[in-house]
Amino acid sequence: QVQLVESGGGLVQAGGSLRLSCAASGRTLSSYAMAWFRQAPGKEREFVAAITRSGGSTYYADSVKGRFTISRDNPKNTVYLQANSLKPEDTAVYYCAAAIYVRNWSVYGSYNYWGQGTQVTVSS
Numbered sequence: 001q002v003q004l005v006e007s008g009g010g011l012v013q014a015g016g017s018l019r020l021s022c023a024a025s026g027r028t029l030s031s032y033a034m035a036w037f038r039q040a041p042g043k044e045r046e047f048v049a050a051i052t053r054s055g056g057s058t059y060y061a062d063s064v065k066g067r068f069t070i071s072r073d074n075p076k077n078t079v080y081l082q083a084n085s086l087k088p089e090d091t092a093v094y095y096c097a098a099a100i101y102v103r104n105w106s107v108y109g110s111y112n113y114w115g116q117g118t119q120v121t122v123s124s
Contacts (some may be wrong), residue, residue: 022096
């Protein structure tokens with residue numbers, strides 16, 4: 001089993017950047033495919049980005065493609081989400097998720113383990 005802890009959220013102006021981190025403990029991160037989801041108030045949790053165990057492939061929601069980059073450092077047991085050119089509509093709680101096997105990268109139910117989330121607020 002793996003435990004996930006997100007960090008790096010905060011308040012930023014539109015056009016700014018943040019780097020979110022997801023630190024894993026309990027089991028080596030290289031055993032898991034990883035993803036970031038986000039949930040805005042009153043909305044469903046939505047897929048943001050995902051990365052395979054080796055980091056060889058990445059997947060993005062259309063809404064963040066070209067602005068966000070997911071990466072991982074397996075020796076450090078950490079996954080990152082670099083968020084650039086942030087927009088007010090990116091405001092949400094961002095969650096890190098893990099799964100040994102992923103059937104559908106963008107589906108919430110594909111992931112077994114979740115962190116508590118980190119708040120990202122983008123002001124206009």
